[in-house]
Amino acid sequence: MWNVSNVVDFAMARIVAWGIWKVIVVITNLPLAHLVTLGLVIALMCILVKVAQDAFKR
Structure with missing residues (x-):
């Protein structure tokens, strides 16, 4: 199944x-x-990615 989360994770990877x-x-x-x-x-980039992931999870 392709949902938005999977696509974003794949693109990020x-x-x-x-x-x-x-x-x-x-x-x-x-x-x-x-x-x-x-x-x-x-x-700094790692911190930004972490913050972005936390924001997406809410």
């Missing part, structure tokens, strides 16, 4: 997988200072 692949490619070419910045950005 695809986007996250693509993002992780991009991040891995970028990380292999970056110095340490950039890695720290990237880590902060990733942490």
